[in-house]
Amino acid sequence: MRVTDLTLGILTLLGGIAIYLSAMNFQAIPGQEYGAGTMPRAVAFVTGLTGLYMIVEAIMSGNRGIGFRFAEWTRSGAALARVATVLLLILGYILVSPIVGFVPTTIVVLVVAMLTLGTRLVPAVIVSVVATIVIQQSFGKLLLVPLPRSDFLSFLW
Amino acid sequence: MKSMKFAAALAGLMALSGAAQAQDFPDRPIQLIVPWGAGGGTDAVGRLLGAQIQQELGVPVNVVNRTGGSGVVGHSALAMAEPDGYTIGIMTIEIDMMHWQGLTDLTYKDFDILAIVNSDAGGLMVSADAGYDGVEALLEKIKSEPKGTLKASGTGQGGIWHVGLAGWLLSEGLAPDQVTFVPSQGAAPGLTDMVAGGVDIVPSSLAEGRAMIDAGRVVPLASMSPERQDAFPDVPTLAETTGSDWSVAVWRSVAAPAGLPDDVKAKLEAAIAAAYESDEYQNFMQDRGFGLRWAGSAEATEIVAADDAVFGEVMTKAGLAQ
Amino acid sequence: MTSTLIEAAGLVFQPYVLGVIFCSAVFGMFVGAIPGLTATMATALLVPVTFFMDPVPAIAAIVTATAMAIFSGDIPGTLLRMPGTPASAAYVQDAFALTKKGTPELALGASLVFSSIGGIFGTLVLMTASPVLAEIALKFSSFEYFWLVVLGLSCAVFISPGSAARGLIALFIGLFAATIGLDNPAGAPRYTFGNVELLGGVQFIPAMIGLFAVSEVIRGFIHRRNTAPPPKTGNSSIFRQQFANLKKYPVQALRGSVLGTAIGALPGAGADIAAWISYAVSKKFSKTPEKFGTGHVEGIVEAGASNNGAMSGAWIPALVFGIPGDSITAIVIGVLYIKGLNPGPMIFITQPQMIYAVFIVFLLANLMMLPLGWVAIKSARQVLSIPTRVLMPIILMFCMVGSFAINNSVFGIWLMLIFGIVGFLMEENDIPIAPAILGLVLGPMLEQNFVTSMIKSDGSFVAFFERPISAGLGMFTIAIWMIPLVMLVVRRVRSPKPAMPDA
Numbered sequence: 008m009r010v011t012d013l014t015l016g017i018l019t020l021l022g023g024i025a026i027y028l029s030a031m032n033f034q035a036i037p038g039q040e041y042g043a044g045t046m047p048r049a050v051a052f053v054t055g056l057t058g059l060y061m062i063v064e065a066i067m068s069g070n071r072g073i074g075f076r077f078a079e080w081t082r083s084g085a086a087l088a089r090v091a092t093v094l095l096l097i098l099g100y101i102l103v104s105p106i107v108g109f110v111p112t113t114i115v116v117l118v119v120a121m122l123t124l125g126t127r128l129v130p131a132v133i134v135s136v137v138a139t140i141v142i143q144q145s146f147g148k149l150l151l152v153p154l155p156r157s158d159f160l161s162f163l164w
Numbered sequence: 165m166k167s168m169k170f171a172a173a174l175a176g177l178m179a180l181s182g183a184a185q186a187q188d189f190p191d192r193p194i195q196l197i198v199p200w201g202a203g204g205g206t207d208a209v210g211r212l213l214g215a216q217i218q219q220e221l222g223v224p225v226n227v228v229n230r231t232g233g234s235g236v237v238g239h240s241a242l243a244m245a246e247p248d249g250y251t252i253g254i255m256t257i258e259i260d261m262m263h264w265q266g267l268t269d270l271t272y273k274d275f276d277i278l279a280i281v282n283s284d285a286g287g288l289m290v291s292a293d294a295g296y297d298g299v300e301a302l303l304e305k306i307k308s309e310p311k312g313t314l315k316a317s318g319t320g321q322g323g324i325w326h327v328g329l330a331g332w333l334l335s336e337g338l339a340p341d342q343v344t345f346v347p348s349q350g351a352a353p354g355l356t357d358m359v360a361g362g363v364d365i366v367p368s369s370l371a372e373g374r375a376m377i378d379a380g381r382v383v384p385l386a387s388m389s390p391e392r393q394d395a396f397p398d399v400p401t402l403a404e405t406t407g408s409d410w411s412v413a414v415w416r417s418v419a420a421p422a423g424l425p426d427d428v429k430a431k432l433e434a435a436i437a438a439a440y441e442s443d444e445y446q447n448f449m450q451d452r453g454f455g456l457r458w459a460g461s462a463e464a465t466e467i468v469a470a471d472d473a474v475f476g477e478v479m480t481k482a483g484l485a486q
Numbered sequence: 487m488t489s490t491l492i493e494a495a496g497l498v499f500q501p502y503v504l505g506v507i508f509c510s511a512v513f514g515m516f517v518g519a520i521p522g523l524t525a526t527m528a529t530a531l532l533v534p535v536t537f538f539m540d541p542v543p544a545i546a547a548i549v550t551a552t553a554m555a556i557f558s559g560d561i562p563g564t565l566l567r568m569p570g571t572p573a574s575a576a577y578v579q580d581a582f583a584l585t586k587k588g589t590p591e592l593a594l595g596a597s598l599v600f601s602s603i604g605g606i607f608g609t610l611v612l613m614t615a616s617p618v619l620a621e622i623a624l625k626f627s628s629f630e631y632f633w634l635v636v637l638g639l640s641c642a643v644f645i646s647p648g649s650a651a652r653g654l655i656a657l658f659i660g661l662f663a664a665t666i667g668l669d670n671p672a673g674a675p676r677y678t679f680g681n682v683e684l685l686g687g688v689q690f691i692p693a694m695i696g697l698f699a700v701s702e703v704i705r706g707f708i709h710r711r712n713t714a715p716p717p718k719t720g721n722s723s724i725f726r727q728q729f730a731n732l733k734k735y736p737v738q739a740l741r742g743s744v745l746g747t748a749i750g751a752l753p754g755a756g757a758d759i760a761a762w763i764s765y766a767v768s769k770k771f772s773k774t775p776e777k778f779g780t781g782h783v784e785g786i787v788e789a790g791a792s793n794n795g796a797m798s799g800a801w802i803p804a805l806v807f808g809i810p811g812d813s814i815t816a817i818v819i820g821v822l823y824i825k826g827l828n829p830g831p832m833i834f835i836t837q838p839q840m841i842y843a844v845f846i847v848f849l850l851a852n853l854m855m856l857p858l859g860w861v862a863i864k865s866a867r868q869v870l871s872i873p874t875r876v877l878m879p880i881i882l883m884f885c886m887v888g889s890f891a892i893n894n895s896v897f898g899i900w901l902m903l904i905f906g907i908v909g910f911l912m913e914e915n916d917i918p919i920a921p922a923i924l925g926l927v928l929g930p931m932l933e934q935n936f937v938t939s940m941i942k943s944d945g946s947f948v949a950f951f952e953r954p955i956s957a958g959l960g961m962f963t964i965a966i967w968m969i970p971l972v973m974l975v976v977r978r979v980r981s982p983k984p985a986m987p988d989a
Contacts, residue, residue: 039945229894346938
């Protein structure tokens with residue numbers, strides 16, 4: 008999704024205004040003029056200026072179109088489906104791994120991701136299992152990262 | 165979906181059998197949450213203590229850093245864990261301040277405090293270039309100059325040394341903001357800034373300023389403790405000099421989520437006591453210049469509760485409480 | 487002096503110490519090469535192990551592991567566009583472009599050799615000039631740091647490819663993200679919506695993984711290009727081209743080493759900022775600035791030397807005054823205390839052999855980097871022979887585990903996902919990512935130093951120019967801002983004729 012220069016300028020200006028408004032409630036440090044609101048307001052101010060500059064520049068150079076156009080790939084339903092898959096896989100890992108544990112979740116995520124990209128089933132499963140064990144051993148055992156573990160399947164590590 | 169149900173059923177089963185298994189505690193690794201970053205003092209204390217507890221209990225003790233939000237993130241994670249003894253953590257003094265600031269509803273009451281394992285009294289340090297010959301001279305200067313002329317630093321806004329400074333000023337009959345407090349990321353940046361001429365006073369623990377004191381760049385004027393500190397026998401207390409009875413000390417404690425079974429709690433407390441007594445821990449603390457202080461569960465809870473009340477009062481007067 | 491040196495060498499050249507050095511070198515290589523695990527984390531993980539060692543091997547382990555990790559952070563940066571450490575992010579664009587051209591050896595060889603050169607240079611400075619330099623750095627207060635941060639941010643916008651406005655947008659995205667959370671001078675929660683995890687703010691590592699790596703993974707899933715991996719230029723040596731580079735860019739190598747060491751010696755400014763500033767300096771003074779970002783070695787030479795120089799430089803204030811130059815030396819100071827070696831001027835008098843032993847370890851580590859780095863590069867190249875359809879899912883998994891590991895919480899993965907989408911949309915709109923990263927890293931420092939400076943000066947802006955060093959840095963920064971404006975004016979004046987830069 009690519010927006011036009013004018014749209015980007017307008018979005019930037021609106022973003023600056025939004026940050027400024029949201030920073031209104033941040034208090035200064037007691038007895039000081041400066042505090043929690045200083046930085047967001049400063050960022051908002053320069054963001055707004057940049058937005059204005061982009062708007063002016065776009066209008067001056069004749070790029071007055073507003074809106075966005077979809078990139079070439081979005082016309083392919085399969086590509087869209089693959090993007091949806093990868094985002095859902097990440098989401099799924101976040102939600103499921105604390106319940107089911109690291110090893111099973113990871114194997115499923117890897118196998119599905121590989122199949123989505125066109126790997127054949129058998130190599131996908133083999134590589135996924137090996138990769139999972141390697142990651143589990145290196146992070147979980149060597150680096151002592153407390154990877155999510157469930158009480159069943161704990162015989163794996 | 166099916167597997168979720170399966171997992172839930174299994175978890176229920178585990179919970180049921182958990183009570184019966186308490187005498188077998190511990191039979192799997194224990195997680196020790198440190199609410200501050202890897203490499204800091206609290207992290208070092210947590211890791212060393214964890215290694216000793218591991219020897220005592222015979223199961224791995226994994227140290228997990230949960231940082232951010234001035235300690236709120238880590239303390240919340242600890243409080244919200246299962247009170248089964250398999251999640252313990254280092255609880256720091258911030259627990260007695262963060263709720264007064266309105267950052268969280270969490271208080272010490274949400275934890276079973278197992279022990280206090282370290283305590284360091286606050287002090288008053290100035291730059292060697294400033295030329296104060298004693299804390300009386302500093303106090304005179306604070307009184308004679310207009311409000312806000314002198315600046316102090318050494319912790320974040322509303323942090324322990326900010327409260328310690330405000331408490332001292334109040335005890336001397338001054339306004340808590342007679343000295344302007346400049347927030348910093350900790351004692352070390354505060355000290356660096358003081359040596360560079362950015363601020364005038366750092367009211368942090370003397371242990372934190374030891375390297376700079378040894379280097380002759382920082383002068384410790386007073387200790388904010390009832391008695392002189394062992395590591396700094398030449399530094400007088402406030403009572404000896406200005407006559408103020410104010411004292412403040414940071415402590416580090418080991419705590420678990422509230423609701424620990426009694427036998428698990430007793431076992432953990434004994435393990436922590438043994439870890440505290442170990443040569444490794446004792447030597448480490450002395451080498452780092454950290455104050456050794458032991459308080460068992462009951463006494464530790466009293467100390468934490470008393471500090472909570474005192475800080476609440478000072479922070480309200482200083483306008484730091486919400 | 488000579489006897490001290492011999493005594494120090496005796497402490498280092500023992501089978502046990504050398505074994506520790508070798509193992510920690512391999513460990514550092516491994517950790518640094520995994521995106522999401524930083525050199526700082528390598529150090530933190532080593533500390534419990536060093537509890538059981540004598541002082542010299544303990545320090546040796548940390549020195550070696552960090553030096554290796556800083557270099558090996560370049561490996562995933564070059565091959566996969568996932569900088570393994572923040573210090574590698576400055577030139578990841580160039581390094582990855584070289585990989586796309588099929589010559590990753592050129593990028594990796596340059597970063598290896600010049601990392602080593604920068605590291606050795608930094609060590610020599612550390613040995614000779616540490617007391618003097620630290621004395622200067624110790625004069626820095628929040629006013630000076632404020633200018634230093636502004637300088638770093640300005641550089642980030644100037645080095646970004648494309649229009650300055652888009653670079654600024656990226657910078658503001660980073661600066662805004664940096665305001666989230668509780669860790670600001672006022673200690674007030676901002677944009678947390680009552681969420682405890684958000685109080686901790688946007689952690690840098692998951693955000694960086696998201697912006698750089700996950701956006702790349704998403705693209706990989708879209709295009710599903712199973713293009714053959716970049717052709718192996720198998721027989722091209724990693725080292726041979728580097729002599730040519732050294733001949734071609736001696737000034738750059740030296741400038742990077744000097745600047746990196748100097749920046750590293752400043753308390754609080756570490757390898758990350760050094761790499762960014764050096765990359766910008768390199769582009770500014772280059773004869774061919776337009777080639778930067780397209781797979782040009784010049785910036786890698788300078789910034790690669792710079793970040794390893796900073797690694798050594800950071801030890802100067804740490805050893806002389808016990809003030810950490812960066813997060814790694816902060817950990818090291820802790821270890822030194824445990825070992826009864828209290829850093830400070832006294833240690834140079836009471837135990838000089840220890841200090842010299844540390845220096846020798848530094849030299850060893852930077853020399854050993856060459857053969858070990860060669861092995862690491864050779865084996866890392868195998869990664870390229872794995873087809874994308876297998877590699878992308880595994881990268882995704884590493885991203886998630888790395889994001890999790892930084893604070894042991896799935897919140898890191900949420901951040902990674904959000905910033906992955908943001909990064910993807912940014913690139914779709916030609917908004918560069920690097921300034922956003924720098925905004926995120928330097929935002930908190932900018933705010934801290936600005937707000938505390940204003941408190942100290944009772945609200946007077948003049949204070950930023952009252953202290954001599956601060957005034958100097960401030961004028962230098964403003965002068966840098968003026969350069970594009972002056973250029974604009976010059977171009978306007980000459981305007982009737984089509985501007986034809988003859989340089």
